[in-house]
Amino acid sequence: MRGSRRDFLAGMAATSPPGEATRPAGRRPRIAALTTVYYKYSHSEHIIDRFLDGYGWESRHHRPPMDVVSLYVEQVGDKDLSRERAQRHPGMRIYPTVAEALTQAGSDLAVDGVLLIGEHGHYPVNEKGQKLYPRYEYFQQVVEVYRQSGKTAPLFNDKHLSWNWDYAREMADTAKQMGFGFMAGSSLPVTWRQPSIDLPRGVEVEEAVSIWAGGIDGGDIHALEALQSIVERRRGGETGVRAVQAVRGERFWQALESGSWEGGGWDRQLLEAALCRSNQLNPARATYSNVFPSNRDLRRLAPDAYAYRFEYGDGLRASIIQFQAAPKQKGGGVVGDCNVAARLKGGDVFSVLFYLPYYSMRNFFSPQVHHIESLFLTGKAPYPLERTLLTTGMTAAGIESLYQKQQRLETPHLAIRYEPTRESTFWRT
């Protein structure tokens, strides 16, 4: 990662006001967790449980060297686990407000790190299909405590920063101004890959695709973060996105048939490569367990498919293709996993599966928590926030294009430049 003087100072967190709280040597960091819900298979359950109960990591049952001391849960329903967790881990107290969780019911910031997990729960959905999770609102309450206390702590935000681009931009700017470590995003960029490879830094990439199973907003951000974690390593680093166009319905199928970006779709070779990395390719023919689907098969299996086609500032073209089944379609869908393919200059194709172990413990949260621990211990985000700022904006822009009848939209606000980390950060060990 870029080691600028400013990053260094932000990491050290001693100089610029309000300044990151300094923790006495030897004391374990105290963490506050803020979440919308806490039930089985919710993101908060996966993330916070790993801090409380530890997790398998590199031949050990690893216990993070820090303590979740306070918890705020906005919605507590029948399936809630937060009370059971607090009882079993008495070091963690439940507070009725975000501010009290951060101050441990005192007057000043009393934690060394904050987990902000605004995923799942009952929230309104707007006319564009975005679920209005209150991540921005939580974030504002957090920085209010930081301001009042005159000190800050590193913060992790699960998934995209917000459904709303202006909110996201403000969150990123606020963190930068106040100088606290801010990490965000999906677990996709950091989970296992098959094969276990990264795009070599500095190669020239002409076009890329990311495929998955749909889900406006909530599913889009994952497919985009996977894509972005690959293409950001291309020559020149990230330069941002200048336009987007969504395609759905008959235009989607025309795009698919065209087999090329120039024809209004995407390189059919890239789609084939991505499909051929999948471990969950829905068999298109009865009695066959693994066959390659024709375009007709794709149409039958995923009638509600849609795609967002992005033009990057440096000329890269990339699409996320969401093979979405119809509601309640029996046996529908094309892939159950996320796969990315990229065509390099010269014609070679790079392709990879982002493997999510969807078994009892959903262990793809383990590498994410591993990186969050690093944020809390060092005060520095292990990979750039700009990735998630960009994918947040790309998600919102794609949805906006869909909403505006699939119009191509210029996105000058997404001219976001950043350099990826030098070392790969996905799960390899």
Add this chain to the structure above:
Amino acid sequence: MLTRRTFLEAVGGATLVSTRPTQAESSVPRRIAIITTIWKYLSHAQHMGDRFLVGYPRHGKWHEPPIQVVSLYVDQKPEGDLSGQRAAEHGFKIYRSIAETLRCGTDKLAVDAVVIIGEHGSYPTNEKGQKLYPRYEFFQEVVRVFEQSRRSVPVFNDKHLSYSWKKARQMVSDSKRLGFPFLAGSSLPVTWRLPPVEIPYGAEVEEALMLGVGGSDAMDYHALEAMQCMVERRKGGETGIRSVQMLEGEAVWKAGEQGRWSKRLLEAALSRSDSLQGDSQLDSRPQDLAHNGQLPTLAKNPAAYFIERNDGLRTTLLMLNGAMRDFTFAARLRAGEIVSTQFFLPPTPNVTYSACLVAQIERMIVSGRAPYPVERTQITSAMLDRCLDSKVAGHRRLETPELDVSYRAPQ
């Protein structure tokens, strides 16, 4: 920084797919015969056989193997049989005997390779719990055709060679006598690993522990071969087996207390599991199952397979049904380092681990060389058979001088 060139060298070209056709793709297809017990949806014959018919995903491409299935022998046609449909659709013939299948209606061997898949179907089970699949018998009929035709071709045998160590030994000996390439075994050694590690070639291994689940003698076989493909890389290579013992129930935990298997390696192997049961199943929390006391409650009928090697290495398989649902491994090297991984089995129906195995079969058929030694499968077949002898002999430790199978793994 990794340059593009060093990257390509590092991944051996398997990662990036060239758009140019390779020579192999343009060559004349090899004609093969498939000999199987049954061909039903989700049977091994269907998973593997279909890949020769409709291709399979490999290195980010839908790969069409340069192989043509020309004949099939299927021993049983239960309800759900697909063999007739496949033969009609893909233009091959089903014959009534193995000899005819190999001769394709002529009077001598008329195929370039034989794939034997003797898994699934109705066959008796013996007192040791072994299902008596007729792999040896199939193989012997193949050998007879080879002998009569004075010509042999490469043979693949799915899973263990036989339930019997003696039959397994005979099969390997026949293949050497007639000099044909012989590949066999499970898909676990060749599937994806999480993380993708190997025992460093030639490393001194102090102890190894494999964790597995499922029934005997179907799933313990897979677990044992997974362990074998790791430890065969140790210094000096495989030296054969001195003794085996199988324990069940409470005795498994007692053996752990006595240090007969390593608790440190248990923790390491469990750290690679994605599917812990009990509280993890209840509410998805991760657990320190090696230390939280829940393991005996979850794995109510554990089994331990102790396999002591001629060079002194102790290796153990624990079958822990009820505690987890995947296959994991850990070994301690002399240098102190612990190597651990999960042998990843991608989900049904694709089960792309079988694509990994078919890619190896294809390698043998196209190149005429087995990509790894059949002795791996022979010794694994034998250790399982003898462990089950121990089971029915009151869980006694058995000396196994007859398992003096030594071989070197490929680098």
